Amino acid sequence: MSDKSPKPQEPDTDVHEDPNEPAFDWMKPKTSGGASAAAPATTATPAPTQGKAGPAGATAPSATGAAPTTGSAPTTAGAAPTTGSAPTAATPAGGQPESRAHRKAAEAADVEPEPPLFADTLAGNSAEKQESHYSEPLPTSALQVRPPEDEVARRNAEREQAAKVKPIGPRVFQVLLAIFYPVILLVLAVRAVTSPLFLWVEYNRPGFPGDGYGFSTDDRMTYGSYAVDYLSNWAGPRYLGGLVHQDGAKLFTDSEVAHMADVKLVILSSFGAGLLLIILSIIAILYLRKRSNGGIRRGLFAGSIVTLVIIIGLAVLAALSWQQFFTEFHRIFFANGTWTFSLEDTLIRLFPGQFWIDAGIVIGALVFLVATVTFIFTWPTKRRRGAADKQDAEEETASGPEDAPEVVSDDDKATKEASDSMR
Numbered sequence: 001m002s003d004k005s006p007k008p009q010e011p012d013t014d015v016h017e018d019p020n021e022p023a024f025d026w027m028k029p030k031t032s033g034g035a036s037a038a039a040p041a042t043t044a045t046p047a048p049t050q051g052k053a054g055p056a057g058a059t060a061p062s063a064t065g066a067a068p069t070t071g072s073a074p075t076t077a078g079a080a081p082t083t084g085s086a087p088t089a090a091t092p093a094g095g096q097p098e099s100r101a102h103r104k105a106a107e108a109a110d111v112e113p114e115p116p117l118f119a120d121t122l123a124g125n126s127a128e129k130q131e132s133h134y135s136e137p138l139p140t141s142a143l144q145v146r147p148p149e150d151e152v153a154r155r156n157a158e159r160e161q162a163a164k165v166k167p168i169g170p171r172v173f174q175v176l177l178a179i180f181y182p183v184i185l186l187v188l189a190v191r192a193v194t195s196p197l198f199l200w201v202e203y204n205r206p207g208f209p210g211d212g213y214g215f216s217t218d219d220r221m222t223y224g225s226y227a228v229d230y231l232s233n234w235a236g237p238r239y240l241g242g243l244v245h246q247d248g249a250k251l252f253t254d255s256e257v258a259h260m261a262d263v264k265l266v267i268l269s270s271f272g273a274g275l276l277l278i279i280l281s282i283i284a285i286l287y288l289r290k291r292s293n294g295g296i297r298r299g300l301f302a303g304s305i306v307t308l309v310i311i312i313g314l315a316v317l318a319a320l321s322w323q324q325f326f327t328e329f330h331r332i333f334f335a336n337g338t339w340t341f342s343l344e345d346t347l348i349r350l351f352p353g354q355f356w357i358d359a360g361i362v363i364g365a366l367v368f369l370v371a372t373v374t375f376i377f378t379w380p381t382k383r384r385r386g387a388a389d390k391q392d393a394e395e396e397t398a399s400g401p402e403d404a405p406e407v408v409s410d411d412d413k414a415t416k417e418a419s420d421s422m423r
Contacts, residue, residue, distance in 0.1 A: 170292035173284040174299040180277040180284075181303025182310055182371070187274030189366040193359045194231055194267065199224045202355055211349050223251060224350045230260060231267045256347050259338055266333050301378035307371035315364050326356060 146152070192198065202208055203217050203224070211220065223243070230239050240260055243251035252260070288295035318325045330339045341348050 167291070170288055170295045173287050174292070174295050174302070177281055177284045177288070177296070177299030178302035178306060180281045181300060181374075182307035182367075184274055184277050184281065185307055185367045185370055186363070187270050187277075189363040190267070190270065191274075192366060193362055194228055196225050196228060198359070198362070199228060202358060209352055209354055213344060213349055215349055220350055223346065227260065227347075227350060231264050232271075237261050252346050255338070256341065256345060259334070259341075259347070262334055262338065297378045297380070300374050301380065304371045304375035304378065307367060308375065311364055311367045311371065315368075318360060318364075322357060322360075 147155075199221060203220050210217075215223070226240060226243060233239070237257050237260075240252045241250070241254070241257045245251055284299070285296050288299065314325075343349075
């Protein structure tokens with residue numbers, strides 16, 4: 001290249017002084033053909049120089065930017081010829097965009113799209129998920145850290161134990177039913193003895209001792225019925241105090257009437273307590289019928305065992321020493337000196353010692369018989385246990401998984417919370 005050859009100039013990168021910047025085309029008036037008044041040249045072509053030609057090919061290609069020309073230089077098709085020293089825009093040799101807008105567009109095209117937030121948790125995109133250099137951590141990522149195996153085993157054991165624990169309500173009612181059962185049986189047996197029917201059976205049975213002071217069986221039945229009726233009615237002491245013999249003397253002394261009033265208080269109290277326990281037992285039975293399969297059977301079975309133990313123990317004590325047993329029984333409910341009478345008093349003549357022995361035997365026999373029948377019919381046989389378990393399984397199946405306690409692991413909780421946050 002000779003010294004007189006024009007040197008290529010550096011490309012003009014000052015966009016503020018570039019009149020051909022496409023970004024400002026909207027500010028230029030349009031021609032009749034619809035193009036801008038000064039459209040930038042798309043490509044630069046070699047221009048012949050004025051004067052002497054250089055060696056080996058009198059022309060030199062223009063470098064990046066625009067070379068000054070003196071004459072008319074040929075240009076690409078569709079471009080106006082340049083005159084004078086007007087610079088023209090040309091694409092650099094490296095293939096870079098010719099303007100800042102083109103460079104911005106190229107940079108935007110080179111940037112990879114940012115992955116969506118929580119993309120790792122979307123099940124639908126898991127198969128098509130692409131690797132990225134950065135992943136947004138999940139807000140529940142701390143929950144996905146699995147605890148040690150010992151901790152997991154302990155939690156599972158606690159869940160299983162909690163699922164197996166039965167409600168305390170049925171157990172309480174079963175215990176109450178077992179406690180009420182012997183008391184109810186004893187009160188019902190006493191009520192059966194304190195009746196005119198038992199008096200008639202006693203006075204007419206063979207071997208019952210007669211009265212040595214002149215009462216016949218009819219007299220005993222009549223006067224005895226007054227005494228028994230007084231125990232269960234709401235009459236006052238005059239009910240017995242106004243009775244007289246055929247000679248006009250009082251049938252019962254004041255001390256006898258006072259003792260019968262004490263007996264009436266004990267009897268009516270026991271009947272009232274028995275009635276209350278019967279009502280509570282019915283409530284317990286209705287509750288256990290709805291809430292516990294086999295709960296009624298278990299409560300009655302336990303109550304029958306308690307009843308048999310109590311009645312057998314009392315029978316042994318009475319058989320060993322009936323007189324001592326009878327005395328201690330009266331000391332529990334009555335004050336000393338108020339329940340002892342002479343053989344000539346009406347109460348002793350109507351209710352001799354044999355009467356109380358027979359009454360005790362009948363009460364014990366009735367309680368023992370009913371408790372034994374209950375014990376037999378509520379015995380937990382294999383068939384009864386299987387029927388109860390089968391009924392429980394059917395109820396659990398019918399209730400569905402909504403009533404069953406849901407056990408969710410930590411991983412399931414984390415996934416569920418992440419899904420909810422995405423929604």
